[in-house]
Amino acid sequence: MPTPNDGAACARVIVFANQKGGVAKSTTAEAFAASLTARGHAVLMVDLDSQPGNLSMHVGADKSLPGTLELLELRRPKREKVLRCIQPTRSFGDVACANEGLDDVDKLLNSRMGRELMLSRALEPILGDYDFVVVDTPPALQVRTLNGIAASDDVVVPCMADASSVAGMKAVFEYVAEVGEFVRGAQPRVAGVVVTRYDARNSLEPEMFDQIAEVAADYDAPLLGRGVRNTVNARKAQYNGVALGEFAPQSTAALDYEEAVSAYLDGIEALPGLGRTAGSYYS
Numbered sequence: 001m002p003t004p005n006d007g008a009a010c011a012r013v014i015v016f017a018n019q020k021g022g023v024a025k026s027t028t029a030e031a032f033a034a035s036l037t038a039r040g041h042a043v044l045m046v047d048l049d050s051q052p053g054n055l056s057m058h059v060g061a062d063k064s065l066p067g068t069l070e071l072l073e074l075r076r077p078k079r080e081k082v083l084r085c086i087q088p089t090r091s092f093g094d095v096a097c098a099n100e101g102l103d104d105v106d107k108l109l110n111s112r113m114g115r116e117l118m119l120s121r122a123l124e125p126i127l128g129d130y131d132f133v134v135v136d137t138p139p140a141l142q143v144r145t146l147n148g149i150a151a152s153d154d155v156v157v158p159c160m161a162d163a164s165s166v167a168g169m170k171a172v173f174e175y176v177a178e179v180g181e182f183v184r185g186a187q188p189r190v191a192g193v194v195v196t197r198y199d200a201r202n203s204l205e206p207e208m209f210d211q212i213a214e215v216a217a218d219y220d221a222p223l224l225g226r227g228v229r230n231t232v233n234a235r236k237a238q239y240n241g242v243a244l245g246e247f248a249p250q251s252t253a254a255l256d257y258e259e260a261v262s263a264y265l266d267g268i269e270a271l272p273g274l275g276r277t278a279g280s281y282y283s
């Protein structure tokens, strides 16, 4: 668990979002969390998706403990209260898990002033404890996803090489622009797109890959890596609650995710104004 905030550093919050379901948002969030942890960074995962088989389940979280439900419910998020919503995992850093009843929080959020800023506010007291906060979102642009995007510095869009995933990616790009325009203080940027579950042997996918690159370029979003190849190891790792990089470190997808994480970190290094602190993002 984290040490008290010395105010010296501030986590970068990365949110993983695509309006389309099943495009490997959670797999990509887990792979980033595991890789950043393995590189020596302090990582917190926040699971905003209550579906069965979600990130919390894959990382072996105890869902009977307080998690994102309690986190989002906090009216005055004091550090000690926020820390009670977080538990450690074996290889993914810490997690605020998506526990039972998370769906009920939507009604509560919708009745609150500043409803899209509840996550941002709740994370504030512990941002100094982590290098990265990895946020996984549900497959819809709803109030919890908006909370994730509004709390983020970086939006990473996992996208499969098919038309509906590309439409879901575009919707996120538009949404990010809107958040920046309408939500005071929120300045997320699209950090990049990870092409997921990629199968170059499927004749349509290389063509769709190029289309993803074109659409992303229209929004100034880089592709992070050359795509994550489709492999049964990704499913097996999730089934066993183990990070892909640990379960099958030499599998194609594990290596592809390492490439994507390195590209993401290079992108941060290149950001203007981060020269002084960028070194802290590398182990």
Ligand SMILES: Nc1ncnc2c1ncn2[C@@H]1O[C@H](COP(=O)(O)OP(=O)(O)OP(=O)(O)O)[C@@H](O)[C@H]1O
Residues within 6 Å of the ligand: 020, 021, 022, 023, 024, 025, 026, 027, 028, 049, 051, 137, 138, 139, 196, 197, 198, 228, 229, 230, 231, 232, 234, 235, 236, 238, 253
């Ligand atoms: N590289 C890969 N190769 C093969 N299968 C993969 C790969 N990446 C992810 N999968 C599988 O695809 C399925 C969907 O992945 P995941 O749950 O990460 O998607 P998601 O976008 O989070 O879904 P949802 O929208 O339901 O939250 C899972 O069964 C996962 O194991």
Ligand SMILES: [Mg+2]
Residues within 6 Å of the ligand: 025, 026, 027, 049, 054, 055, 136, 137
């Ligand atoms: Mg998911």
